[in-house]
Amino acid sequence: MARSRTEAPPPRRRYAKRLLPADRREQLLDTALKIVATAGFTEVTIAAVAEHGGVTRPVVYDSFGNRDELLAALIERETSRMRAAVGRALLAEPESGTETREVLLAALTRFLCDVRTMPDTWRLVYFPIDGVPPLLRDHIRKARNEFRLPLRNLLGDWLAECPAAEQVDLDVFVEIVQGCLQTLARRVLDDPEHFAPRRIIAAIELLLGDSP
Incomplete structure (x- = not known):
């Protein structure tokens, strides 16, 4: 017709x-x-x-x-992004003469800003997601292990500058800080306006007190 x-x-x-x-x-x-x-x-x-x-x-x-190949590529890409973000936070070379306290604050700021700019990537780590493949869990565990050492070194340097911290067990301190980082990252993802990185850093500066 x-x-x-x-x-x-x-x-x-x-x-x-x-x-x-x-x-x-x-x-x-x-x-x-x-x-x-x-x-x-x-x-x-x-x-x-x-x-x-x-x-x-x-x-x-x-x-x-196939689907498995797509998911494997996705997990590889996102965990690579996470490694890069943690690397930018912990492995950046500080300027000569910068106090360790300021290095810590700068590292935390970079990390939280990365979390805020890549929310979907970091939700894979910090929130339970339906059907998480074992491959993702393995990649995340390896990434955490890779950056535990630089975090430990950075925190060890800071404790060495604090006379009152002689009795602090470094491994326990690292576990506490890692737990705090996970909580802060979740807050940034859940409520990015209220828990903006600058507001978090202002509170942490108060907790850290003055430089030793």
Whole structure:
């Protein structure tokens, strides 16, 4: 049946914008991360990533052979981002003459700012997410172990400058600080306006008191 002259033509099918393979891969991983953050790992499927990413399933399969490969790539990317963030916080070279107290505060500020700018990434660590794969737990455990030593060194330097801290067990102190960091990160993710990094740092400065 012929279409009348006044009848509107059918809408054209929308096609995904052409991207370089590496860019398309990153876009699909971003889409998968959003699904994880809102619905959990169990909801990440090739079909769901295609739908939410505005592409067809063959486009997703061009980048990832299957769901397991996609999730493995996502976990690898996000744990690499976490390592980079912790590295920026703990391994940055301080300026000559900077007091250890100021180095600690600067490290904490960098860490909390990274948490705030990458909330979906850090939710993988600090909040229970449905269907967390064992691979993610393994990556997170390894990342924590990698950066326990620089954190221990930094805290050890600070304790060495505090005459009143002679009886403090460094390993116990590291455990306490790590627990505090996890709590603060959760607060930043839960209520980023009320628990803005600058407000947290102002409170911690008061707790630390004056430099020894």
